[in-house]
Amino acid sequence: MKIYTKIKLQCSFLMLMFFLASSNLHAQSDPSGTKRVTGNYAIQNATITTSPGKIIKGATIILKDGLISAVGTNVAIPAGTDIINGDSLFIYPGFIDGGSSAGITKPEEPARPSNFDSSNPSDEIAGITPWRNVLDQLDMTSNALSDWRKAGFTVAQMIPDGGMISGKSAIVVFGSPNSTNVLLQNTAVSARFRGSRGMYPGTPLGVMAKFRDVYKNAELSSKHMNLFTSNSGLNRPEINKTLEAMYPVLNKNIPVIFEVSNDLEIRRALRLQKELGFKLVLSGVTEAEKVIQEIKAANATVLLALTLPEDKAKKTSGDLNEEAQGRTNRVKEAYETALKQAGILEKEGIKFSFTTNGSKSGDLMKNIKIMIENGLSEDAALAALTINSAENLGIQKFAGTLEKGKLANLVITTAPLFSEDAQIKHVIADGYVFDYETKAKKTSGGDKNGKTSDGVAGTWEYISDTPAGSSGGTMTIEGSGDSYEGTITYDDPSGNGKAEAPMKNISTKENSMSFTFDVSAGGMEIKVSVSGDISDDKFIGKMSLAEFGSFPLTATKKPNQSNL
Numbered sequence: 001m002k003i004y005t006k007i008k009l010q011c012s013f014l015m016l017m018f019f020l021a022s023s024n025l026h027a028q029s030d031p032s033g034t035k036r037v038t039g040n041y042a043i044q045n046a047t048i049t050t051s052p053g054k055i056i057k058g059a060t061i062i063l064k065d066g067l068i069s070a071v072g073t074n075v076a077i078p079a080g081t082d083i084i085n086g087d088s089l090f091i092y093p094g095f096i097d098g099g100s101s102a103g104i105t106k107p108e109e110p111a112r113p114s115n116f117d118s119s120n121p122s123d124e125i126a127g128i129t130p131w132r133n134v135l136d137q138l139d140m141t142s143n144a145l146s147d148w149r150k151a152g153f154t155v156a157q158m159i160p161d162g163g164m165i166s167g168k169s170a171i172v173v174f175g176s177p178n179s180t181n182v183l184l185q186n187t188a189v190s191a192r193f194r195g196s197r198g199m200y201p202g203t204p205l206g207v208m209a210k211f212r213d214v215y216k217n218a219e220l221s222s223k224h225m226n227l228f229t230s231n232s233g234l235n236r237p238e239i240n241k242t243l244e245a246m247y248p249v250l251n252k253n254i255p256v257i258f259e260v261s262n263d264l265e266i267r268r269a270l271r272l273q274k275e276l277g278f279k280l281v282l283s284g285v286t287e288a289e290k291v292i293q294e295i296k297a298a299n300a301t302v303l304l305a306l307t308l309p310e311d312k313a314k315k316t317s318g319d320l321n322e323e324a325q326g327r328t329n330r331v332k333e334a335y336e337t338a339l340k341q342a343g344i345l346e347k348e349g350i351k352f353s354f355t356t357n358g359s360k361s362g363d364l365m366k367n368i369k370i371m372i373e374n375g376l377s378e379d380a381a382l383a384a385l386t387i388n389s390a391e392n393l394g395i396q397k398f399a400g401t402l403e404k405g406k407l408a409n410l411v412i413t414t415a416p417l418f419s420e421d422a423q424i425k426h427v428i429a430d431g432y433v434f435d436y437e438t439k440a441k442k443t444s445g446g447d448k449n450g451k452t453s454d455g456v457a458g459t460w461e462y463i464s465d466t467p468a469g470s471s472g473g474t475m476t477i478e479g480s481g482d483s484y485e486g487t488i489t490y491d492d493p494s495g496n497g498k499a500e501a502p503m504k505n506i507s508t509k510e511n512s513m514s515f516t517f518d519v520s521a522g523g524m525e526i527k528v529s530v531s532g533d534i535s536d537d538k539f540i541g542k543m544s545l546a547e548f549g550s551f552p553l554t555a556t557k558k559p560n561q562s563n564l
Contacts, residue, residue: 040064040078043412046086051093051387051401052379061091063408066175066431071402090416092382093402094154094409094429096389098303099169099257099283099355103142104134106161118199123242126196127163128214130189130245134160134170141177147361149174150436150559152385154409154429155183155399159190159257159283159357164207165214166190168245169257171393173407175430183395188281189249192259193268208268215276218246255279255301259357263287270294281392283355289337289344301392302345303355304384308367309338336374342384343375353389369418378418407431414438434559437537456484456508456534462555464543473498475555477506484508488517513539 041063048059050071062070062077070076077083110124123129138158139145148156154174160167171184191211195202201210221243228234248254256278258269266282270291273280283303288295295302311332320328345352359367368381390400398407411417412426423438437458456477463472473489486503493499501517514531530553532541537557544550 040069040081041084042075042077042081043084043086043089043091044077046089046091046412047416048091048402049093049382049417050403052383061402061410063428063431066408068402068404068406068408070404086412088414089425090413090422091402092152092411092413092417093386093400094407094411094427095152095385096353096393096395096399097148097153097156097356098281098301098353098389098392099159099357100148100153100156101159101161101357102144102148102156103139104158104161105137105139107132107137121196121199126199126201126210127194128165128210128242129162129167130165130214130249131241132160132162132167133185134158134167134190135182135185137161138170138172140172140181144361145174148356149427149429149434150424151361151364152411152424152427153356154411154427155390155395155407156356157187157393159259162190163196164192164194164201164210166192168254171395173409173430175432179430181430183398184393186248186254187393188255188257189246190257190259193265204265204268208272211272212276214242214246215249215278218243218250222247222250249278252277252279255281257281257283257303259283260285263290266291267294270298270300273298273300284357285352286338286341288341288350292344292348292350295350296348302350302352303392304342304345304352306354306356306359306364306367308363308370309335311335339370339374342371342381343377346376346380351383351388351391353384353392365418365422372418381418436559437557456480456513459558460539460555461558462539462553464551464553474558475503477503479506482508486515490519493519508534511535513541 042060043063044060045058046061048056048061048071050056056071056073059071059073060075060077061068062075062081107129110122112121112125116125135158137160155171156174157169157171159169167190168186169188169190170182171187172181173183175181193204193207195204195207201207217240221237221240224234224237228237249256256273258265258272258280260266260269260282261284266285266287269280269282272278280298281301281303282295284305285302286305286307288302288304342352356364368376368385372378372381387396387400390396398405399409400406402410408428408431410426410428411424412428413422414425415422424436425438426436427434435458457479458477460475460477461472462475463470471491473491475486475488477484477486479485484503484506486506487500488503489498489500491498499520501519503515503517506515507513512531512533514529516527516529519526519528526545529544530541531544532539532553537559539553539555539557541553542550543553
């Protein structure tokens with residue numbers, strides 16, 4: 001009895017130490033999960049699309065220090081280069097988002113003064129803040145930004161949130177979260193037909209009138225400033241930060257990005273542009289077929305919405321009278337026209353690109369494939385994701401195609417990009433490599449043993465919660481099918497940082513995984529059993545320690561750098 005009690009006390013102490021050992025999962029790991037490619041790094045014998053319609057089979061691309069140093073079939077590979085076999089990979093230029101709100105926070109609304117006049121509010125209270133910089137609102141570690149990178153985007157023009165004139169945009173690369181990632185600042189002024197509640201301008205027409213007022217006053221302010229600096233005997237002009245922030249728009253150095261949601265808002269933006277003469281970008285375009293000629297006349301840049309409408313006519317059932325049937329037919333016609341927007345723009349020779357605002361990253365390829373089914377060519381779809389956006393943003397010298405000297409921004413897939421089986425396996429942004437788990441094509445019934453090898457191999461970060469606190473480490477698994485090997489790290493019960501143990505009896509079946517490992521301390525061994533379910537890159541299960549019970553364990557597959 002005494003011997004049993006002693007062992008039990010030792011085991012209890014071991015378990016306590018196991019869970020209380022000092023280290024936190026997030027503190028242990030690199031928050032970016034990536035390392036930049038620095039030495040010569042070659043992907044060899046891949047199918048490389050350098051730009052829309054230009055495909056090189058059996059080609060090699062060499063990356064170094066965040067840049068492309070060579071691409072082609074007769075590329076001399078320098079000595080000491082890390083060479084990766086790419087014979088089953090398809091490489092494309094990284095996608096470029098013409099207008100993104102990923103990771104953007106809304107600025108805090110200013111307090112209204114006690115003598116607030118709703119008919120004449122200050123610019124900031126009315127949402128007129130062209131002097132704001134979107135970088136002050138941007139969180140490069142945002143999950144939303146990571147989701148769009150996982151979908152293939154490597155560069156984006158970030159659009160500030162706010163009122164009718166919300167501020168200036170910036171172009172960033174989705175590289176290391178430890179870097180500023182800024183390519184260009186103050187690239188456009190963002191505007192929208194969003195009035196201010198309970199004050200002027202509170203309506204779209206009020207917004208139009210106020211925009212004219214701001215623009216004209218900026219013109220007067222600019223003229224006064226120029227006269228003052230070149231002549232004597234003139235009164236000193238007052239500096240107004242709102243008007244001064246509009247000077248680059250007056251000079252046509254940067255455009256105004258107007259967010260539009262329908263053809264009426266497109267017409268309103270075009271009317272302002274025709275009256276005032278600024279460079280115009282239409283963002284979120286959905287009904288372009290009604291104003292094609294006007295868009296061409298204004299030489300406006302088009303950012304097509306990636307969202308697609310729901311087919312409401314599908315939900316209609318039963319016998320309909322003539323009037324109801326007419327409404328249903330009109331709804332169906334509008335739906336079908338919406339799907340053809342991209343194809344219409346291509347046919348009209350408008351080099352549009354995309355905005356992800358209001359879209360879901362998981363719908364990207366599904367929606368583009370629908371556009372392709374409705375008249376958009378694959379080359380035009382790729383151009384809208386890459387070179388068109390680069391040219392519209394003025395960054396074609398270092399992005400948009402795969403050429404020597406350009407940024408190492410790549411999307412690497414398992415099959416041709418718009419094919420049914422294509423999956424994004426790697427994204428390289430600014431030379432930083434991000435890996436994503438791909439799944440084998442599903443077949444009915446699975447293998448004869450009912451086992452699945454999807455989503456198991458790789459490095460997982462786990463955390464287990466117990467009454468004593470949280471503890472975690474990594475699981476590194478190699479292999480496939482019914483043959484896996486792995487190691488797991490855990491908090492050393494002796495307090496000496498991390499310990500490591502082999503993972504035993506790794507078993508996968510029907511999207512589940514189980515294994516065991518042994519914890520050693522003070523000459524004793526405790527067997528730990530882990531089991532749970534795998535869904536995409538998540539593992540949710542439990543960790544059981546002999547007679548001491550079970551504790552929740554969750555793990556996430558790391559999308560960090562690898563050798564491809």
